Amino acid sequence: MTTPEHQLAMAKACVGGDLDAVNELLKNGYDFRIPITWNDKDGKECKNAPIFIAVDFGYSDMVRTFIDHGWGMNEQDDSEYTALDWAGWTGQLDLVKSLVDLGASPSQDGLDLAREGGHKEVVEFLMQSMDLYKNLEGDEDEIMMKATREGDLDKVKELLEKGYDLDKWKDESGNYQAYSPISVAYRTGNMKIMQVFMENGMEVEYNFRDNEQVENETS
Structure with a gap:
């Protein structure tokens, strides 16, 4: 029982937070995995399974209802x-x-x-x-890169306290390479991590216009 009329009714119930109407449709065999058309809070037309409408509007009881009826906790929509x-x-x-x-x-x-x-x-x-570092066990360089990308200040500090060598990312001229953790911290604007790097021996600053590294005149 998932005719266009029923889909319209489900969309209306989900947007309006009408849990009783949702339950009635589900009781009568409504297929809640079929994407339906609805309008979000900004009036934008979307097409998703009903649970995503409930999530968007913050109807936690309705979200739980769809889960209780079989929507998998890690089940994905068409956009994965x-x-x-x-x-x-x-x-x-x-x-x-x-x-x-x-x-x-x-x-x-x-x-x-x-x-x-x-x-x-x-x-x-x-x-x-x-687990941000799943499957990266033992690869401290990849862990440092991911910690920097994600802004995980505690993990960055942990690695540095264990003796992580930032200088391994320097090129033959003594400048940090463009794909180094230092460069990632700069591009993402994470000044807290940049400060930690500086406290642990980083001796370069960055040109904000062209993203090139220049020698720190104060070092």
């Missing part, structure tokens, strides 16, 4: 995003925490979406809830 990814993108920290508590696994895509949306608290929570 999970409900958790979507919640992070919309910046809903309480819903993000709830989904993680229910067993949803934070992903790099979700972390990137939350960061893109400027949701600092969500980003911090997801970073604490996921």
